[in-house]
Amino acid sequence: MTPKLAKKARLRFDRHSGRHMVIYPERGLALNDSAAAIAMRCDGTRTVSEIVEEIALEAGVPAAERSSLEQDVVEFVALLAQKGLLEP
Amino acid sequence: MSAPRPYTLIAELTYRCPLRCPYCSNPTNLADHDGELGTEEWKRVLGEAEALGVVQVHFTGGEPLARKDLEQLVARARELDLYSNLVTSGVPLTKERLVTLANAGLDHVQVSIQSARPERADAIAGYAAHPQKIQVMRWVTDLGLPLTMNVVLHRANLDEIDELVALAEDVGASRLELANTQYVAWALSNRNALLPTRGQLDMAAEAASKHKARLQGKIDVLFVKPDYFGTTPKACMDGWARRFIHMVPDGRVLPCHAATSITTLRFDSVKDRPLADIWTSSDALLAYRGEAWMPEPCKSCDRRSIDFGGCRCQAFALTGDASATDPACERAPQHALVEAARKSADGPNDRRYLYRGR
Ligand SMILES: C[S@@+](CC[C@H](N)C(=O)[O-])C[C@H]1O[C@@H](n2cnc3c(N)ncnc32)[C@H](O)[C@@H]1O
Ligand code: SF4
Ligand code: SF4
Numbered sequence: 001m002t003p004k005l006a007k008k009a010r011l012r013f014d015r016h017s018g019r020h021m022v023i024y025p026e027r028g029l030a031l032n033d034s035a036a037a038i039a040m041r042c043d044g045t046r047t048v049s050e051i052v053e054e055i056a057l058e059a060g061v062p063a064a065e066r067s068s069l070e071q072d073v074v075e076f077v078a079l080l081a082q083k084g085l086l087e088p
Numbered sequence: 089m090s091a092p093r094p095y096t097l098i099a100e101l102t103y104r105c106p107l108r109c110p111y112c113s114n115p116t117n118l119a120d121h122d123g124e125l126g127t128e129e130w131k132r133v134l135g136e137a138e139a140l141g142v143v144q145v146h147f148t149g150g151e152p153l154a155r156k157d158l159e160q161l162v163a164r165a166r167e168l169d170l171y172s173n174l175v176t177s178g179v180p181l182t183k184e185r186l187v188t189l190a191n192a193g194l195d196h197v198q199v200s201i202q203s204a205r206p207e208r209a210d211a212i213a214g215y216a217a218h219p220q221k222i223q224v225m226r227w228v229t230d231l232g233l234p235l236t237m238n239v240v241l242h243r244a245n246l247d248e249i250d251e252l253v254a255l256a257e258d259v260g261a262s263r264l265e266l267a268n269t270q271y272v273a274w275a276l277s278n279r280n281a282l283l284p285t286r287g288q289l290d291m292a293a294e295a296a297s298k299h300k301a302r303l304q305g306k307i308d309v310l311f312v313k314p315d316y317f318g319t320t321p322k323a324c325m326d327g328w329a330r331r332f333i334h335m336v337p338d339g340r341v342l343p344c345h346a347a348t349s350i351t352t353l354r355f356d357s358v359k360d361r362p363l364a365d366i367w368t369s370s371d372a373l374l375a376y377r378g379e380a381w382m383p384e385p386c387k388s389c390d391r392r393s394i395d396f397g398g399c400r401c402q403a404f405a406l407t408g409d410a411s412a413t414d415p416a417c418e419r420a421p422q423h424a425l426v427e428a429a430r431k432s433a434d435g436p437n438d439r440r441y442l443y444r445g446r
Pocket of ligand 1: 105111112113114148149150151152175176177198199200238239240267268269270271272275
């Protein structure tokens, strides 16, 4: 599965809070930096493990912490799906 | 108290509308309103709203398509990186104009229909618009724009949940808003003709929840319960002047669409003062912001930070006192007013509509 943000959801930087937000018709979701790093990669071209790989490389996550990163990614992607923020 | 950050601007661009929905939430005294803001004024206001923290704008009305400058306002929203939503009846619209709006940066379209059945829909709207609305919804999804289909529910269409869901699936909506009527403005004048029975409502709620589960992750099915049948009021606007800036066509700044009905308040206009100034210090916005204004039982109720004591407009309309606990709350001293209305829905009475005026 290559998660992709739903059409109705727009990811953008919020200059007021210095964070990223996912905005959709009924609400906005403020993201912390790690969630933003995941959301940014939900573009339909990467699998969950590719997303984990990329973030790990970029942030220099040591191998011992990979599994907890992977869990974060899986959970956040599930949250987006549950909120209807991923393409079906 | 410092002013909270607003996230959403609801911009009612005009009260003009070809339809005449008897539940319309626009004011009943349409003729008493001032002239509409011009294009440049709206562009300025969009910038001021963004500077205050707004990230999203809903262009609504009346019928926002009645404004020839809608494209320019959508483009301005895009320039400010605001998420823009067009809330429309779909009349009048051509595919060419929709393409122009999409190219200007429109992010989302919400189309309201009155019923899944054409004759019923047109009888409710007081205008033959149904086929056009279906067409518009298809254009929206053909263009790849996300679509919300909105239906205001009441006793004449609550039996249609299955049909409405099927229609939403057929036109490719990504959200379906099944919104029970809020009894304000024209809807309050038509309450007798609109208020459903508890039985109707329960059946509809059950049907909606089945579809919600079935379509999970595919179509977001939202069933907005009517506060008249609950035990606690709705968290109106997430609190008075807290998250939403609501602007009416003549430039006045409100906490919600119905607040001009509270005749004891005077709302400031962006024609006279900058938006930031109004948001932080307008008397009308300060009147019920936060919790200091609350009477008992709200003042010592542990739900007060959840529902904010309910709807001020409803409190004013039903009791004459805008600071009263919303009568929809079963703990409200004047809850009997809502109970009586609810009971009357079971009996025979005059169900004719008073159509929205112009
Ligand atoms: C006032 S309308 C203006 C936009 C456009 N004319 C339309 O009807 O879609 C804004 C939205 O409020 C909904 N609405 C109107 N009156 C309502 C009421 N009394 N309770 C709940 N929703 C209402 C409409 O269905 C529409 O989705
Ligand atoms: S709710 Fe109906 S009458 Fe009111 S503005 Fe929308 S389409 Fe027009
Ligand atoms: S008493 Fe007031 S705060 Fe408590 S549930 Fe009722 S309306 Fe809400």
